[in-house]
Amino acid sequence: MRPTIARVALPVPLDKEFEYTIPSHLFPVVGVRVWVPFGPKKLLGVITALTHQSEYDINKLKPLNSVLDFEPIWPEKLYKLIYWSSRFYQHPLGDTLNGAMPGALRKGKPAQKQAQKSWTITHQGRDQLMQGFGRAVQQAKVMHALQDGSLSHNELLNLEIPSSVLKTLEQKQWITSSEVVEINNQWQEVRVNAQDKRELNHEQMLAVVTVNHVEGYECALLDGVTGSGKTEVYLQLIEAIVNQGKQALVLVPEIGLTPQTINRFKRRFNVPIATIHSALNDTERLNAWLEAKNKECGIVIGTRSALLTPFADLGIIIVDEEHDSSYKQQDSLRYHARDMAIMRAHSEAIPIVLGSATPSLETLNNALCGKYLHLKLTERAGGALPAKNSVIDVKGLYLESGLSAPLIAQMRKHLQQGNQVMLFLNRRGFSPAMMCHECGWIAECHRCDAYYTFHQGSSEMRCHHCGSQKPVVHQCQSCGSTHLVTVGVGTEQLETHLDDLFPEFKTIRIDRDNTRRKGSLEAALQSIRNGEYQILIGTQMLAKGHHFPDVTLVALLDVDSSLYSSDFRASEKLAQLFIQVAGRAGRASKPGHVVLQTHHPEHSLLQALLHKGYPEFAHNALLERKVAQLPPYASLSLFRAESNHSQLAEDFLRQVRQTLETHPLFDQQCWVLGPTPAPMAKRAGKSRWQLILQCQLRSTMQKLLMSAKPVIEMLPNAKKVRWNIDVEPQDLS
Numbered sequence: 001m002r003p004t005i006a007r008v009a010l011p012v013p014l015d016k017e018f019e020y021t022i023p024s025h026l027f028p029v030v031g032v033r034v035w036v037p038f039g040p041k042k043l044l045g046v047i048t049a050l051t052h053q054s055e056y057d058i059n060k061l062k063p064l065n066s067v068l069d070f071e072p073i074w075p076e077k078l079y080k081l082i083y084w085s086s087r088f089y090q091h092p093l094g095d096t097l098n099g100a101m102p103g104a105l106r107k108g109k110p111a112q113k114q115a116q117k118s119w120t121i122t123h124q125g126r127d128q129l130m131q132g133f134g135r136a137v138q139q140a141k142v143m144h145a146l147q148d149g150s151l152s153h154n155e156l157l158n159l160e161i162p163s164s165v166l167k168t169l170e171q172k173q174w175i176t177s178s179e180v181v182e183i184n185n186q187w188q189e190v191r192v193n194a195q196d197k198r199e200l201n202h203e204q205m206l207a208v209v210t211v212n213h214v215e216g217y218e219c220a221l222l223d224g225v226t227g228s229g230k231t232e233v234y235l236q237l238i239e240a241i242v243n244q245g246k247q248a249l250v251l252v253p254e255i256g257l258t259p260q261t262i263n264r265f266k267r268r269f270n271v272p273i274a275t276i277h278s279a280l281n282d283t284e285r286l287n288a289w290l291e292a293k294n295k296e297c298g299i300v301i302g303t304r305s306a307l308l309t310p311f312a313d314l315g316i317i318i319v320d321e322e323h324d325s326s327y328k329q330q331d332s333l334r335y336h337a338r339d340m341a342i343m344r345a346h347s348e349a350i351p352i353v354l355g356s357a358t359p360s361l362e363t364l365n366n367a368l369c370g371k372y373l374h375l376k377l378t379e380r381a382g383g384a385l386p387a388k389n390s391v392i393d394v395k396g397l398y399l400e401s402g403l404s405a406p407l408i409a410q411m412r413k414h415l416q417q418g419n420q421v422m423l424f425l426n427r428r429g430f431s432p433a434m435m436c437h438e439c440g441w442i443a444e445c446h447r448c449d450a451y452y453t454f455h456q457g458s459s460e461m462r463c464h465h466c467g468s469q470k471p472v473v474h475q476c477q478s479c480g481s482t483h484l485v486t487v488g489v490g491t492e493q494l495e496t497h498l499d500d501l502f503p504e505f506k507t508i509r510i511d512r513d514n515t516r517r518k519g520s521l522e523a524a525l526q527s528i529r530n531g532e533y534q535i536l537i538g539t540q541m542l543a544k545g546h547h548f549p550d551v552t553l554v555a556l557l558d559v560d561s562s563l564y565s566s567d568f569r570a571s572e573k574l575a576q577l578f579i580q581v582a583g584r585a586g587r588a589s590k591p592g593h594v595v596l597q598t599h600h601p602e603h604s605l606l607q608a609l610l611h612k613g614y615p616e617f618a619h620n621a622l623l624e625r626k627v628a629q630l631p632p633y634a635s636l637s638l639f640r641a642e643s644n645h646s647q648l649a650e651d652f653l654r655q656v657r658q659t660l661e662t663h664p665l666f667d668q669q670c671w672v673l674g675p676t677p678a679p680m681a682k683r684a685g686k687s688r689w690q691l692i693l694q695c696q697l698r699s700t701m702q703k704l705l706m707s708a709k710p711v712i713e714m715l716p717n718a719k720k721v722r723w724n725i726d727v728e729p730q731d732l733s
Ligand code: ADP
Pocket: 198, 199, 200, 201, 204, 224, 225, 226, 227, 228, 229, 230, 231, 232, 233, 381, 382
């Protein structure tokens, strides 16, 4: 008998599905998109079940408006994974499914490739290439970019080319545009270019052979020091997969998807490669998604969200830099792409490789206890030497804009030898606070529990937590004195100071303040590689994935804030940063030197890291976690609540605590900590509280959350405060 009722998941904050009757002219199946009436609105949802029965009065149900697809938009296994993630991460199914779709599908566009405007060079244009473009730099950039083939309109805009330049070139008839839908499901017979393929060393070979022999699911940690040739291993693993006619998914951290990375894959493979990242427009994203689904592409390289790409025939998943925190989504569905990738490999019965020089403690623990294969690459390919390291004990030393005299002396030595120097400071702005010299008053954001950061460049004070800004104050608001001083050092101040200290060398600063524009980070990195700058100042951003062969000295200016942080992961992150920068500096003929400034050179984790390296650090850190019953030895969930009225948020979490503690599944291996004020107790005018649920077993936590959440949603304060659950949070703030 034909089903009469469709259950539909809708993007609304309610954790339930909605029922609609099926008009006789519509024939939906589970997994298709539908338009439905919802109150006064029309919403796009996904059918999750078809049935004959309803708890409600059928006569009161409204009919579906229309059905958008003939077949489910996700392959069944992927649909099940998305469904699972909604339950695991405690996020409503409707919103989870909605978020997993490309934007174009969310808006009701057909699941078909869309035409894209693309630009090609003309004959006249080719002639002009020979003659050059004089001072028309932008025009030259376009023409050179198009030299090797057409590019889409958006790809050109991503190169920071204004569309007016394209128009000019079109008028000159040097380039021409077309609207094309390219369908290309014929892969070339020869799928691999062997030219720049390396002969693998013994360890690399062992890694490739081991994974090649995996049948079905297996997770392997590729634990390889920086520069040990992990990427070459990925390439050769993928080679085996595409030669079998299957597809590969490569996940990279947000900042790792550089043209260099993509080109390395494009040079090696003749199969089409799609990239998926946050800068794509709707059309590009939908097209890439469909190319993977219809097997028009062989390889997808992408950031976090690429994990949910459908594939016709997925053969392997690679997660590069698996320890990177950008794999965890910080809002709506708070998923961890690495963890979900493992689930996905499991359900697709394929191998997955997690690569890192500094594996997360979670992953390392799984490898050490035999849950994952542990493949090691211990040598730097190409024979580059590991960096030397040393510590400067800054106790009692005078710091000039955060630099100690011994460090300045070392910098001078390296710079005079014609090398580059890189300085890390994880604090943007000129100075983290402004203080009255007479009475100690500090300019505070009135909406947050935080000081204003002084930005000299834009001469304003900005709150890094709520984004509010105001002109710099010149008078103390407590005693009226005009003697205001800055406290602490940010990257901007460091930059100003270095210009005074080393006027003969050029300094560049790379942080979020000056790399907001598309392509500006890439341009800055290129100018560093070209040697235009000798001193590089950066936050974490500069550490990831970029190799700087002429950098011979790297200094971490303030490691103490990480050693004594309230976040138990801070020391792990510091160790990862240290190893990453140490691995990216220098080259065979010019070994790198890494220097740490600290008031606590005797700190045990620091000692292990410096003298014995990351594995020893990780070993000690794991012991500490075990004693403290922290991940990976327990599973955590973080409840966050915020409100204009502090008491409401606190009371709500107190009720949550009581709900959890009195639940039958709450056993002796479960603990609740809190409610406590969040590390940033006030932000953007709201008071913030948190509560941590800690369970020894992940499965217990899951069951407990599943069955307690509906109760929590009914708590008296649940509708009065803003709250969320972050399952396995990466960041406890
Ligand atoms: P990782 O990803 O581990 O940081 P890469 O794969 O980028 O390392 O390799 C670092 C450098 O070593 C690259 O220039 C790469 O071409 C080179 N390389 C990798 N494997 C080999 C090898 N077996 N023989 C020679 N050079 C290699």
